[in-house]
Amino acid sequence: MSEKYLLRYMGQTDAQNLDYALEHGAYSALKKVLSEMPPGEVTGLVKAAGLRGRGGAGFPAGVKWGFIPSAEKRGGKPVYLVANADESEPGTFKDRAIMTYDPHLFIEGIAISSYAVDAHQAFIYIRGEFHQESLILERAVAQAYQAGFLGKDIQGSGFDLDLVVHRGAGAYICGEETGLLSSLQGGRGEPRLKPPFPAVVGLYSCPTVVNNVETLACVPWIVNRGVDWFRSMGPASGPGPKIYCVSGHVKRPGLYELPMGVSLRELIYEHAGGIRMDRKLKAVIPGGSSTPVLTADEIDVNMDFDSLGKIGTMLGSAGVIVMDETTCMAKALANLTYFYAHESCGQCSQCRQGTHWIDQIASRIAQGRGNPGDIEKLYDVVRRTRGGPTIEMIPAEPGATIGCSPELFREEFGTVLKPETLLRILDSEATEEDLGAVTGIMPRMAGQTICVLPMAVAAPVESFLTKFRQEFDYLIENRKSMVEGGFELASA
Amino acid sequence: MLREKLAGEIQGIIERYPEKRSAVLPLLEKAQELQGHLTKELLEEIGEVLDMSAPEVYSVASFYSMFHLEPVGKNRLYVCRTLSCALAGSGDLLSACEKKLGIGEGETTEDGQFSLFSFECLGSCGTAPVIMANREYHEEMDLAKLDALLERLSKETANDVVEQSAVNERSGEGDSPDSREP
Ligand SMILES: Cc1cc2nc3c(=O)[nH]c(=O)nc-3n(C[C@H](O)[C@H](O)[C@H](O)COP(=O)(O)O)c2cc1C
Ligand code: SF4
Ligand code: FES
Numbered sequence: 001m002s003e004k005y006l007l008r009y010m011g012q013t014d015a016q017n018l019d020y021a022l023e024h025g026a027y028s029a030l031k032k033v034l035s036e037m038p039p040g041e042v043t044g045l046v047k048a049a050g051l052r053g054r055g056g057a058g059f060p061a062g063v064k065w066g067f068i069p070s071a072e073k074r075g076g077k078p079v080y081l082v083a084n085a086d087e088s089e090p091g092t093f094k095d096r097a098i099m100t101y102d103p104h105l106f107i108e109g110i111a112i113s114s115y116a117v118d119a120h121q122a123f124i125y126i127r128g129e130f131h132q133e134s135l136i137l138e139r140a141v142a143q144a145y146q147a148g149f150l151g152k153d154i155q156g157s158g159f160d161l162d163l164v165v166h167r168g169a170g171a172y173i174c175g176e177e178t179g180l181l182s183s184l185q186g187g188r189g190e191p192r193l194k195p196p197f198p199a200v201v202g203l204y205s206c207p208t209v210v211n212n213v214e215t216l217a218c219v220p221w222i223v224n225r226g227v228d229w230f231r232s233m234g235p236a237s238g239p240g241p242k243i244y245c246v247s248g249h250v251k252r253p254g255l256y257e258l259p260m261g262v263s264l265r266e267l268i269y270e271h272a273g274g275i276r277m278d279r280k281l282k283a284v285i286p287g288g289s290s291t292p293v294l295t296a297d298e299i300d301v302n303m304d305f306d307s308l309g310k311i312g313t314m315l316g317s318a319g320v321i322v323m324d325e326t327t328c329m330a331k332a333l334a335n336l337t338y339f340y341a342h343e344s345c346g347q348c349s350q351c352r353q354g355t356h357w358i359d360q361i362a363s364r365i366a367q368g369r370g371n372p373g374d375i376e377k378l379y380d381v382v383r384r385t386r387g388g389p390t391i392e393m394i395p396a397e398p399g400a401t402i403g404c405s406p407e408l409f410r411e412e413f414g415t416v417l418k419p420e421t422l423l424r425i426l427d428s429e430a431t432e433e434d435l436g437a438v439t440g441i442m443p444r445m446a447g448q449t450i451c452v453l454p455m456a457v458a459a460p461v462e463s464f465l466t467k468f469r470q471e472f473d474y475l476i477e478n479r480k481s482m483v484e485g486g487f488e489l490a491s492a
Numbered sequence: 493m494l495r496e497k498l499a500g501e502i503q504g505i506i507e508r509y510p511e512k513r514s515a516v517l518p519l520l521e522k523a524q525e526l527q528g529h530l531t532k533e534l535l536e537e538i539g540e541v542l543d544m545s546a547p548e549v550y551s552v553a554s555f556y557s558m559f560h561l562e563p564v565g566k567n568r569l570y571v572c573r574t575l576s577c578a579l580a581g582s583g584d585l586l587s588a589c590e591k592k593l594g595i596g597e598g599e600t601t602e603d604g605q606f607s608l609f610s611f612e613c614l615g616s617c618g619t620a621p622v623i624m625a626n627r628e629y630h631e632e633m634d635l636a637k638l639d640a641l642l643e644r645l646s647k648e649t650a651n652d653v654v655e656q657s658a659v660n661e662r663s664g665e666g667d668s669p670d671s672r673e674p
Contacts, residue, residue, distance in 0.1 A: 092617070128556070164509070169517055186513030186514045186515065187513075189556070249579060323579065335578050339613070
């Protein structure tokens with residue numbers, strides 16, 4: 001067993017108590033920062049450590065903090081820090097454990113990060129269902145105030161910070177950072193277009209840093225142990241300790257804190273004990289329901305941002321959902337399409353209608369009532385729901401050709417790509433970097449929708465259909481699943 | 493009603509935030525605790541407290557699945573239906589709830605004791621299947637645990653009913669528009 005940092009008190013509640021936590025080093029990093037390091041140095045340290053966001057997108061935390069405009073440029077506006085504890089991506093349950101078993105680590109991370117970005121007011125936006133956890137946090141926050149780790153003139157440093165625990169009330173989309181901020185401002189949790197990004201225009205139109213719980217919990221450790229220690233775990237492109245959430249058909253579902261980049265096979269077969277009843281593995285969703293599924297043949301991959309990106313999926317929130325041979329993939333897909341249809345916030349017509357349409361088709365296939373042509377229809381609706389350019393237009397690999405006419409490609413991408421990048425792609429000379437540039441702007445190009453929820457539903461739909469096509473075809477043709485038994489759809 | 497019952501608390505909640513309106517979710521949560529669901533009167537009152545119109549407050553409340561705008565049972569069961577729970581048998585669990593309570597999803601038992609909902613991922617997938625009963629998580633659920641849970645809740649709220657009506661009599665609020673339960 002490798003050493004634990006984020007979940008070292010997993011299963012025991014002692015560290016909810018400040019005295020116990022203090023005996024074990026809590027708030028030592030905060031004291032160090034306040035007495036020895038100017039804010040810019042803290043940001044520099046986090047940047048150098050290569051800490052990437054654990055909430056889903058993997059954006060480098062230090063770089064994000066660096067986007068906060070300087071005091072002169074802000075013209076008197078305050079900076080806010082918001083901890084994203086919405087934890088609502090299906091398959092994800094790590095932040096809950098950090099908050100339950102080590103609330104002071106989390107609070108310390110918030111305090112240090114707030115200091116780094118010059119925020120004096122911070123919020124924890126915690127999903128309303130985590131009522132118990134929110135009470136644990138409220139108690140820990142009160143203890144931290146009392147001991148002078150929050151409030152005015154923290155530890156005599158002159159730094160002030162207030163921290164409020166704010167409960168949501170049940171809505172997946174409040175995990176998306178702009179939806180979260182709308183909700184915190186007292187509205188419906190509806191996302192808004194980015195840019196401007198929250199770092200520039202965030203809570204109450206002020207510069208705001210939004211970071212995931214696990215991201216923030218890494219910060220005290222980086223301060224205490226240093227950049228080299230952090231970088232000793234996992235790949236250079238995104239190192240550090242990492243919590244993997246394993247659920248589904250394994251013998252030991254649960255949380256596994258391991259170095260970034262553990263192999264997926266090792267995670268499933270060693271840590272999680274293998275497949276229940278020693279059945280055969282069929283499929284794994286590696287990073288929460290919004291990431292493309294992998295087949296049993298694809299699990300020799302390292303669980304880090306880049307390695308998973310290379311095989312066409314994502315680390316996301318590290319919610320690993322394991323499915324064995326008894327799983328009907330059509331039912332599993334329909335389960336997820338129902339989720340997205342239910343959770344679309346409805347602001348954008350193609351997302352609101354598209355997610356419902358996708359769910360209708362997926363669930364009729366799953367129920368053995370699919371029609372010939374439904375699979376093509378699904379692909380098509382997904383494309384339209386996503387709006388903007390389709391994945392097929394982009395060359396599959398460097399040097400490959402585009403999947404549409406040059407005119408159409410120029411029309412879609414002409415204004416957003418650098419001219420030389422555009423030319424190389426049209427001439428089938430795209431480099432790895434060029435492709436990166438195109439996928440990088442995809443979310444923005446999905447221009448017609450406000451947020452990337454359509455991408456989130458596209459990921460399972462397209463990957464399930466492509467990788468398990470045979471199963472879907474069989475179901476449509478024979479009106480029954482290739483897989484006997486399995487689970488029942490909870491609702492249709 | 494809200495102002496009477498939470499007189500001491502409302503100001504404190506509002507003061508936590510740079511802008512008043514941010515207090516809307518905490519106040520909706522408090523309001524719902526009072527009557528089990530958000531009545532028109534409660535929504536209006538929150539609007540008055542926060543300088544929002546009642547339709548605005550309604551529009552916010554209706555966005556979130558934990559807020560109930562219609563009367564619900566004394567106990568609310570939210571059965572997680574999302575993938576990890578489905579793989580662990582939440583479909584059977586939901587059917588069992590329906591059978592035992594004699595109601596379908598979104599319905600309330602005639603005696604007003606239980607309402608049943610299917611719910612999206614509760615963020616506890618490693619201990620699937622999960623039911624949230626009122627505000628408590630019940631993890632690694634199975635049929636035996638479900639029986640025990642239902643029994644415990646019935647007992648608890650059977651007492652509740654008595655206490656609640658006693659409270660209502662004392663404070664003379666028995667005639668609120670929502671006491672028209674069957
Ligand atoms: C539909 C959707 C849901 C999201 N849900 C969450 C969530 O529950 N928790 C979270 O931390 N980030 C979530 N995110 C990512 C946030 O928008 C944001 O990128 C993140 O909180 C930033 O923190 P990080 O950089 O530390 O990861 C979600 C994004 C999208 C598009
Ligand atoms: S894309 Fe969908 S979820 Fe996102 S803002 Fe538009 S309607 Fe809402
Ligand atoms: S799927 Fe049920 S708790 Fe996540």
